[in-house]
Amino acid sequence: MKLAWRGRFAFLLLLLGLLGISAQLIRMQVVRAPALQEEARRQAVHHVRVPAIRGAILDRNGSPLAVSTPVKSIYAVPAEVAMGEDALGRLARVLDLEPRALRKRLERDGPFVYLKRQVPPQVARTVDALGISGIGALQEYRRYYPAGEVAAHVVGFAGVDGNGLEGVELAYDRTLSGEPGKRLVERDALGRDMRTLRVEESVQRGKNLFLSIDNRLQYVTYQALKEGVARYQAKAGMAVVVDPHTGEVVALANVPSYNPNSLDGSGPSQRRNRAVTDAMEPGSIFKPFTVAAALEKGKVRPETEVYCEEGLMRVSGHQLHDTHPIGRVTVRQVIQKSSNIGAAKIALKQDNEQLWRQLRDFGFGLQPGTGFPGETRGILHMPHQWQRFDRATIGFGHGVATSALQVARAYSVLANGGVRLPLTLRRVEDSEAVPGKRVLSRETARQIGRMLNMVVSPEGTGGRAALERYRVAGKTGTAQKPGGEGYLEGKYLASFAGFAPVNDPRLVAVVMIDEPKGEHYGGLVAAPVFRRIMAQGLRLNQVPPLPREERRHFPVPMRQARGQEGESAVAGQPS
Incomplete structure (x- = not known):
C-alpha cells in the first residue's frame, strides 16, 4: 500500500513538471515569441553607417594634393562588453591607452562609443584576435597630404570625422564629402560583423576637385619664399602667382607653414593663410594704380613733368618725404625712382571720387572672390572720408590696406590689358572661361607696363628682379608698418609685385616679406624671391625667351646703397 502511494506521488510530480514545461514552452513559443524574435534579431543584426570616400584634391595636372586612405576605428557597444581585468589590460596595451581611461570610456551611457579612431590595420587585426564580446572595428578613411607643408595653406586639412576644417578642404567641403551609405549586417555571438544582409542606402563617393595650383610651381614658390624669410630672419612671408588671362591662382605660399599630416605643435599663427586673410599697407607697389587712374582720366601723360620738391613737401601741415x-622728373620716372612726393602730387591732381572709383575697379576694398575661408576685403575708406592729406598718402600706398591676393588681382588687371577677372583656386576649363570686366583702357595698361619695365633697369629700384631671357615689369615696395600711435620704428613690409614677359604677360607674382631684419627694402629683400619664382614659372610654362639679339642683361650689384628706394619714406607728424 505504501509503495503504491509513492508511485502515484512520483507520477503526479512528473505530470506537474511536464505541465510546467509545456506551459513554459507555450509561453515562450506562442505568447512571447514575437518579442523574443525581435530581441534575437536585434542582437544578431544591426545597421552600419558606411562612410563615403572623400574626393581627392588634385593640382591642375592631376598630381594628388589630398587623398583618402582606408583605416579602421575601434568601437564598443558598452552593454555587450564582458571582460575581466586581464582582457581589459591587453586591450588597453594594444590601443596604447591607460586601462583607467579605457574603463571610463566603456562605462559611458549610450549604445556606441569609439575607443580609438583611425588605427593602423595591424592594430585592428590584433583587437579582433582578442575575441572580446562587444568590441569591433569600423571601416573609415584618413586624409593624407602628399605635398605636406608646401601646399598646406591652400589645401588645408580635414578632421577625424572627414569634415573640412581649413583651406580648400573647408571651402569645397560639400563637393568633396559625398554621401554616406547604410547597410544591414548580421553579426556573431561576439558582436563581430559576419555578412551584409542588404544595402539600405548606397554610398555616393565625393567628387574629385582639380585646383588651379601647379604643384611644381607651388614647390618653387614655397622654397624661394622660405629661403628669403630665413635669410632676413623675417616674421613671415607671402607669395601669390596668378595667370592673368584666366584668373587662376597657380601658386600660393606662406611662411611659416605647417604639416597637415600631423598638426601637433602647429598653432594658429602657422596655420593662418596670411596671403588671403591679412590686410597690410602695401606701400609703393600701390603707386602704379594711382598713376593709372590719372592717365585714364587725362590728368597726366607719361612724359608729364612732376617736381618732387627735392625730397620734402608739406601737405595740410604734414611732411611727406623721399x-x-x-x-623734376617725368611721370615715368616717378614710378622708376619710386618717389612718394611724385605719387602724392599725381594723386592730388585727382578728386576723391574719381580716384576711389578707379581703385575699386582694380579690386581694392573688395573681396577677391575665391571663396577661400577668411578672405579679407582690405581697407579702402569711402571718398567722403578723405582729407587732402589722406588722398596724398593713398597715392603712395599708405592709409589703405590690402592682402597679397588683392595685389595679385590688381596687377593681373595691368597684365591682362585692363580687364579684371575673378580669381579662382579651381582649374578653369575652356568652357568655364569668363569675359571679365574692362576697368582700364588697353593703352593705359600698356603705358603702365612700360613704366614698370623701367623699374627693373639699372636706374630703377628693382634691378634684382630682372631676368636675362625675359623682359620683366614690376614694382618695389617698402612700407613702414602702422601701430597704435603712428608707425612702428624698424618694422617694415618689403614687397615686389610684377609680371612677365612685358609684351605678352603669362604670369603675375607678388612677394611680401614681413618684418625683415637688417635690410628692409623691397628691391633687396623681395625682388630676388620674385626673380626666382618668375624664372622657374616661365620655364615650366614653356614661355619662349627673347631672341638672343633682343635680350638685355641688367647687371645687378651685389649690394644696393641704402636709401636708393624712395618708397620707404612715410608720412611724418604734423609740424
Missing part, C-alpha cells in the same frame, strides 16, 4: 631727394 629718402633720396629728387627734383
